[in-house]
Amino acid sequence: MSFERFVSFRYLRAKRKQKFISLISIISVLGVAVGVMALIVVLSVYTGFTEGLRDQIIGINAHVMIHRxxxxxxxxxxxxxxxxxxxxxxxxxxxxxxxxxxxxxxxxxxxxxxxxxxxxxxxxxxxxxxxxxxxxxxxxxxxxxxxxxxxxxxxxxxxxxxxxxxxxxxxxxxxxxxxxxxxxxxxxxxxxxxxxxxxxxxxxxxxxxxxxxxxxxxxxxxxxxxxxxxxxxxxxxxxxxxxxxxxxxxYLVRDWKQANQNLFAALKLEKIGIFIALALIILVASLNIISALVMVVMEKNKDIAILKSMGAKTGAIMRIFFYQGAVIGVSGTLLGVGAGLGVCSLLKRYKIIELPSNVYPMSTLPVKVMPDDIIVVALVAVLITLLATLYPSWKASTVRPVDALTYE
Structure with missing residues (x-):
C-alpha cells in the first residue's frame, strides 16, 4: 500500500475528535447511494414502460410495412x-x-x-x-x-x-x-x-x-x-x-420506428430529462463530500504541515484527500447499485405496484434493467464524486508548514 493510501485510510477511521466528520462522511455515502438507487429504479421502470408500450403498439401492427x-x-x-x-x-x-x-x-x-x-x-x-x-x-x-x-x-x-x-x-x-x-x-x-x-x-x-x-x-x-x-x-x-x-x-417501406418516431422520440427525451433531474441528488451528496473533506483538512492542518516538512510533495498531499473522497464516492455508488438492483428485483418479482388497466397499457409497474443504464449511472456518480474531491484536495496541498506550526 502506498503512503498516500495508508494516510487516507487512517483519516477515514473514526476517532473521538472526528465523530462529527465521520458522521458527515457516512451521510455522504448514503446520499450517493440513494441518488444512484433512485436513478437505477426510475430508469429501469421507464425502460420497462417504454418497451411495454412498444410491444402494445407493434402487437397488432407489423414490424415493417410495404406499401405501393x-x-x-x-x-x-x-x-x-x-x-x-x-x-x-x-x-x-x-x-x-x-x-x-x-x-x-x-x-x-x-x-x-x-x-x-x-x-x-x-x-x-x-x-x-x-x-x-x-x-x-x-x-x-x-x-x-x-x-x-x-x-x-x-x-x-x-x-x-x-x-x-x-x-x-x-x-x-x-x-x-x-x-x-x-x-x-x-x-x-x-x-x-x-x-x-x-x-x-x-x-x-x-x-x-x-x-x-x-x-x-x-x-x-x-x-x-x-x-x-x-x-x-x-x-x-x-x-x-x-x-x-x-x-x-x-415501393414505400416503413418500419415501426418510423411510423411512431414522434412518440418514441418524446419518450427518449423524457428519459434524458429524468436522468438529469435525479442526477442532482448525487450532486447534492457530493457537496456533503466537499464539506466533509474541508473539515478534515481543517482538522488535519497541523498533520499536513508536519508531512510537508518531512518531505511530502504537494501531489502526495492532494492524493491523500483525493483517495479519501474517492472511497466515499465509490462506496456510495456500489451501495446504490446493489440497492437499486435489489429494489428492481422486488418490483419485478412481486408486482407490488398495480396500475389501472383503463389508463395504462399494462396492469403492473413494468421494470427492465438495462446494463448500459447501470454502467452510465455508476460512471456519472463516480465522476461527480471525484470532481467534488478536487477542491478540498487542492486546499490541503496549499497548507504552508510555517503558518500551521508557528505557534506550536
Missing part, C-alpha cells in the same frame, strides 16, 4: 415469396386498409377496417394473444355472413357482443346521378380483442381480405400493403433498408 402508392400490390403472393427469402425477415402477410361507418341499431361510430389473411396473419401479428373471445381462423369462415373482429371499447360503444350483426358503410361506393352511393356490408361479430391501447380498441376492426376488397373497391387478388415480421425488432430499420433496396424505389 397508386394501384397497390397486384401480386402479393410473389412479393411475399421474395421478401420472406431476405435475411432477418420471419414472415409476411397481405393487408388492406379502409375507412367505414359501423352501425348497430341506433349506435354508430367510425371504424378503421383492416383486411387480413386469417391463415398466416398470426405469423406476423400478435392478434391471437389479444383475443378475448373468438379465434383468428374464424375470419376464414365463408359459410354465411362475413365475420368481423371488434375492439373491446368499440364493441362497448355499439352495445354488441359475439353473434350480433352490424353494418359497414364504405364511402367507396358507386357514382350515380344522385351522388355516390356508399357500399353496405352486413357482418357478424365473430370476436372481440383487447390490446390495452384505447386508441386501437375503440377504432379498429378486422375482416378477411375478400370482405375488405369489396368495401375498399379492390379488384382481383390485389392488396394495399404487405406486413413483415422481423427476427430482431430492434433492428427493424436495417431490415427495412435491405427490403427497400431489394424491391426497388416503386
Amino acid at each position: 402508392p397508386g394501384n397497390g400490390i397486384a401480386d402479393p403472393a410473389q412479393l411475399k415469396q421474395e421478401v420472406e427469402g431476405l435475411a432477418g425477415v420471419e414472415a409476411a402477410t397481405p393487408n388492406i386498409f379502409g375507412q367505414a361507418l359501423i352501425t348497430s341499431g341506433q349506435y354508430s361510430s367510425g371504424i378503421a377496417i383492416r383486411g387480413i389473411d386469417p391463415e398466416n396473419a398470426g405469423k406476423v401479428l400478435n392478434l391471437e394473444s389479444k383475443m378475448i373471445s373468438g379465434k383468428l381462423i374464424d375470419l376464414a369462415d365463408d359459410s354465411g355472413l362475413p365475420m368481423i373482429f371488434l375492439g373491446r371499447e368499440l364493441a362497448t360503444q355499439l352495445r354488441v357482443d359475439i353473434g350480433w350483426k352490424i353494418r359497414l358503410l364504405s364511402p367507396n361506393g358507386t357514382l350515380t346521378p344522385m351522388g355516390v352511393l356508399p357500399k353496405v356490408q352486413t357482418c357478424v361479430v365473430g370476436g372481440i380483442f383487447a390490446t390495452g391501447m384505447y386508441e386501437y380498441d375503440s377504432t379498429i376492426g378486422f375482416v378477411n381480405l375478400e370482405t375488405a376488397r369489396r368495401l375498399v373497391g379492390i379488384d382481383g387478388k390485389g392488396v394495399q400493403s404487405l406486413e413483415l415480421r422481423v427476427t430482431n425488432v430492434d433492428k427493424a430499420d436495417s431490415v427495412a433498408a435491405a427490403v427497400r433496396q431489394h424491391i426497388g424505389p416503386s
Whole structure:
C-alpha cells in the first residue's frame, strides 16, 4: 500500500475528535447511494414502460410495412415469396386498409377496417394473444355472413357482443346521378380483442381480405400493403433498408420506428430529462463530500504541515484527500447499485405496484434493467464524486508548514 493510501485510510477511521466528520462522511455515502438507487429504479421502470408500450403498439401492427402508392400490390403472393427469402425477415402477410361507418341499431361510430389473411396473419401479428373471445381462423369462415373482429371499447360503444350483426358503410361506393352511393356490408361479430391501447380498441376492426376488397373497391387478388415480421425488432430499420433496396424505389417501406418516431422520440427525451433531474441528488451528496473533506483538512492542518516538512510533495498531499473522497464516492455508488438492483428485483418479482388497466397499457409497474443504464449511472456518480474531491484536495496541498506550526 502506498503512503498516500495508508494516510487516507487512517483519516477515514473514526476517532473521538472526528465523530462529527465521520458522521458527515457516512451521510455522504448514503446520499450517493440513494441518488444512484433512485436513478437505477426510475430508469429501469421507464425502460420497462417504454418497451411495454412498444410491444402494445407493434402487437397488432407489423414490424415493417410495404406499401405501393397508386394501384397497390397486384401480386402479393410473389412479393411475399421474395421478401420472406431476405435475411432477418420471419414472415409476411397481405393487408388492406379502409375507412367505414359501423352501425348497430341506433349506435354508430367510425371504424378503421383492416383486411387480413386469417391463415398466416398470426405469423406476423400478435392478434391471437389479444383475443378475448373468438379465434383468428374464424375470419376464414365463408359459410354465411362475413365475420368481423371488434375492439373491446368499440364493441362497448355499439352495445354488441359475439353473434350480433352490424353494418359497414364504405364511402367507396358507386357514382350515380344522385351522388355516390356508399357500399353496405352486413357482418357478424365473430370476436372481440383487447390490446390495452384505447386508441386501437375503440377504432379498429378486422375482416378477411375478400370482405375488405369489396368495401375498399379492390379488384382481383390485389392488396394495399404487405406486413413483415422481423427476427430482431430492434433492428427493424436495417431490415427495412435491405427490403427497400431489394424491391426497388416503386415501393414505400416503413418500419415501426418510423411510423411512431414522434412518440418514441418524446419518450427518449423524457428519459434524458429524468436522468438529469435525479442526477442532482448525487450532486447534492457530493457537496456533503466537499464539506466533509474541508473539515478534515481543517482538522488535519497541523498533520499536513508536519508531512510537508518531512518531505511530502504537494501531489502526495492532494492524493491523500483525493483517495479519501474517492472511497466515499465509490462506496456510495456500489451501495446504490446493489440497492437499486435489489429494489428492481422486488418490483419485478412481486408486482407490488398495480396500475389501472383503463389508463395504462399494462396492469403492473413494468421494470427492465438495462446494463448500459447501470454502467452510465455508476460512471456519472463516480465522476461527480471525484470532481467534488478536487477542491478540498487542492486546499490541503496549499497548507504552508510555517503558518500551521508557528505557534506550536
